[in-house]
Amino acid sequence: MFSVSTLIQESRFIPYRQGQLHLRLLKRPDADMSRPPILMLHGAMSNGRVFYSDKGRGLGCYLAEAGFVVYVLDTLGRGLSTPKLSTGASHGQGEVIREQLPLVQHYILSQHPEAHKVHWCAHSWGGVLMASAIARFDFFQTSVASLLTFGSKRAIKVRSLKKWLMVDLVWNKLAPAIAAGHGYLAADRWRMGMDNETRASLSQSIDWVRGEWIDHDDGFDYAKAAIALGAKQGWPKSWFIAGKGDQVLGNPADVQRMIKECHIKPVTYTLLSKANGNRHDYGHAEMLTHKDATEDHFPQVLSWYQAL
Numbered sequence: 001m002f003s004v005s006t007l008i009q010e011s012r013f014i015p016y017r018q019g020q021l022h023l024r025l026l027k028r029p030d031a032d033m034s035r036p037p038i039l040m041l042h043g044a045m046s047n048g049r050v051f052y053s054d055k056g057r058g059l060g061c062y063l064a065e066a067g068f069v070v071y072v073l074d075t076l077g078r079g080l081s082t083p084k085l086s087t088g089a090s091h092g093q094g095e096v097i098r099e100q101l102p103l104v105q106h107y108i109l110s111q112h113p114e115a116h117k118v119h120w121c122a123h124s125w126g127g128v129l130m131a132s133a134i135a136r137f138d139f140f141q142t143s144v145a146s147l148l149t150f151g152s153k154r155a156i157k158v159r160s161l162k163k164w165l166m167v168d169l170v171w172n173k174l175a176p177a178i179a180a181g182h183g184y185l186a187a188d189r190w191r192m193g194m195d196n197e198t199r200a201s202l203s204q205s206i207d208w209v210r211g212e213w214i215d216h217d218d219g220f221d222y223a224k225a226a227i228a229l230g231a232k233q234g235w236p237k238s239w240f241i242a243g244k245g246d247q248v249l250g251n252p253a254d255v256q257r258m259i260k261e262c263h264i265k266p267v268t269y270t271l272l273s274k275a276n277g278n279r280h281d282y283g284h285a286e287m288l289t290h291k292d293a294t295e296d297h298f299p300q301v302l303s304w305y306q307a308l
Helices: 059-065 093-111 125-136 138-143 161-182 199-210 222-231 252-262 298-307
Strands: 008-016 019-027 038-041 070-074 118-123 144-150 237-243 267-272
Touching: 008 093, 019 059, 019 093, 038 059, 038 093, 038 125, 059 070, 059 298, 070 093, 093 118, 093 125, 093 138, 093 199, 118 125, 125 138, 125 144, 125 222, 125 252, 138 144, 144 298, 161 199, 222 252, 237 252, 252 267
Parallel strands: 038 070, 038 118, 118 144, 144 237, 237 267
Antiparallel strands: 008 019, 019 070
């Protein structure tokens, strides 16, 4: 364990449209600014808090205490980014891929002129958005040092009663009805998640989970781009982590399908489970939030980054 007292936490705000994107900066006072920093991205109905807390908990704080400089993004309308989502918000996931991630990447590189690259780390749907950005833009193919995801899947193919309830009924039908009533998905109010979603991002994610990997705004074919990138071995070194207890939102089989769909090489796949020596069969959020993660698999994550 590292001493929490040494950790510096700062909020950085980047002007974007009529608001600001929030980046949480986590670092030690003696952090090496020439080493590639780490950018973390949350998933749907979530925000950056899945990676850190004011008391120094979470993977972001853990890696920062070990000497890495970590930035945690709240996408527009989530967390401390402003304005908060409200009726009439029209942006979707396309803006994260085409605008917010490039803006944030340029900002981070400007803070680390000797680093040249940034490690990317994501939870759940954040991994899909990051993979989409890498597949689409040459800039990311040369400036992303690595890609690490927890419970990330592009499509949900697994079949079960729980999947039918959580995805087919709640996400595909109930959530759009709630969003239509409020003008956005008030996931926090309905206790469906940590944060909210616009109607556009909700609709787009539903389409991607059950259909083709195509940009809704301009028709860009991410699947085709991912295959082409894999063919020329252009993906950064990647690690996909799944939890055995994650039965629906990041089912291990669906995580493996995403790896194959993207044609990612080199890539490592890890299943967190008791059978593999872990303390628990971790669930979707538990991979990052469980109190035992710090002594269970976080040290392996740290070792992986230190070896890159």
